[in-house]
Amino acid sequence: MLKKLIIIPAYNESSNIEGTVAAIKKDAPDFDYVIINDCSTDNTLEICHKNNFNVVSLPINLGIGGAVQTGYLYAKKYGYDLAVQVDGDGQHNPAFLSKMANELIESNVNMVIGSRFLEKEGFQSSFMRRVGIRYFTRLIRMLTGKKITDATSGLRMIDRNIIELFANDYPDDYPEPETIVSLLNKGYSVKEIPVVMNERQGGVSSISATKSVYYMIKVTLAILFVKLRGK
Amino acid sequence: MTQTASLFISIVIVLFVAYSFHLIKKDKLSIRYSLSWYILSVILLIAVWVPNLLVVLANLLGIYSPMNLVFFVGFCLSLWILFSLTRIVSIQSSKIKSLAQQIALSEKKDD
Numbered sequence: 001m002l003k004k005l006i007i008i009p010a011y012n013e014s015s016n017i018e019g020t021v022a023a024i025k026k027d028a029p030d031f032d033y034v035i036i037n038d039c040s041t042d043n044t045l046e047i048c049h050k051n052n053f054n055v056v057s058l059p060i061n062l063g064i065g066g067a068v069q070t071g072y073l074y075a076k077k078y079g080y081d082l083a084v085q086v087d088g089d090g091q092h093n094p095a096f097l098s099k100m101a102n103e104l105i106e107s108n109v110n111m112v113i114g115s116r117f118l119e120k121e122g123f124q125s126s127f128m129r130r131v132g133i134r135y136f137t138r139l140i141r142m143l144t145g146k147k148i149t150d151a152t153s154g155l156r157m158i159d160r161n162i163i164e165l166f167a168n169d170y171p172d173d174y175p176e177p178e179t180i181v182s183l184l185n186k187g188y189s190v191k192e193i194p195v196v197m198n199e200r201q202g203g204v205s206s207i208s209a210t211k212s213v214y215y216m217i218k219v220t221l222a223i224l225f226v227k228l229r230g231k
Numbered sequence: 232m233t234q235t236a237s238l239f240i241s242i243v244i245v246l247f248v249a250y251s252f253h254l255i256k257k258d259k260l261s262i263r264y265s266l267s268w269y270i271l272s273v274i275l276l277i278a279v280w281v282p283n284l285l286v287v288l289a290n291l292l293g294i295y296s297p298m299n300l301v302f303f304v305g306f307c308l309s310l311w312i313l314f315s316l317t318r319i320v321s322i323q324s325s326k327i328k329s330l331a332q333q334i335a336l337s338e339k340k341d342d
Contacts, residue, residue: 036335056335056336056338056339057335057338058331058332058334058335059331059334059335060327060331062328062331062332066328066331066332069328069332070332070335070336073332073336074336074339077336172324172328
């Protein structure tokens with residue numbers, strides 16, 4: 001029986017965290033979970049303690065990359081065979097996790113990404129976001145020859161090899177597109193399967209409108225540096 | 232360059248070096264990170280007190296006034312120090328990150 005871990009990065013998710021964990025217990029009962037509280041300023045941590053949730057609490061705010069990496073360090077330390085990131089804001093539906101795990105094992109790939117755009121169902125994000133995502137699809141195809149329709153998707157499942165890789169080295173901010181290129185570049189396999197995502201049910205997105213230009217430039221640079229560094 | 236200008240610039244540099252020594256004595260400045268500032272100070276002092284060197288260099292580089300060369304060199308060295316600070320910040324933030332992660336994980340074991 002494989003040991004499977006769900007990593008839930010949570011920064012000020014007091015309104016969603018109970019719902020997220022309840023959905024996991026209902027729809028993905030064979031997975032363990034760990035909440036990474038990224039030094040929330042609201043009562044996310046109190047809610048976790050009150051409900052006896054399994055939580056690791058960071059002493060300072062590290063941002064999404066540092067928080068998720070803490071989850072990978074946890075997965076490495078406790079010997080998990082696969083790990084998946086599920087955001088604490090209710091966007092990711094745990095019902096898809098067993099399908100993703102099957103895909104990871106049966107297709108024998110290193111990473112499975114849940115994509116909103118393969119079957120274009122559910123919440124499709126705003127128009128500007130989709131323009132940005134399509135740009136990354138093109139950039140990644142140009143650099144690696146592989147078509148990734150949803151490079152910014154946070155719903156990603158990885159195997160033991162990649163857990164160790166990410167525990168060692170993971171970008172601080174906006175890690176998704178960059179790490180896909182990095183994996184493909186190193187010769188690992190990445191596969192997408194269609195999922196349906198919800199609109200976030202509360203909390204605030206980590207990428208505001210004003211930050212999106214910075215986001216595009218930073219991620220593009222990061223991807224180019226991944227190529228420059230080689231394998 | 233006039234004698235007065237040389238003297239003025241030198242006094243400013245000496246005061247700065249004296250202040251940094253004072254901080255080091257009180258353990259408020261590490262010697263390691265003050266070294267690049269001393270290099271800058273020494274180079275400026277040499278530039279100010281060996282005017283011939285400055286004139287020759289300025290001519291060589293096509294700069295009209297030797298004084299402009301002093302400013303240019305000082306400016307470039309300051310930029311270099313600023314950049315090395317950015318580098319230090321990058322290294323430190325990655326160290327702080329892994330420190331925080333280790334603390335979070337080891338606290339987890341306790342409960």
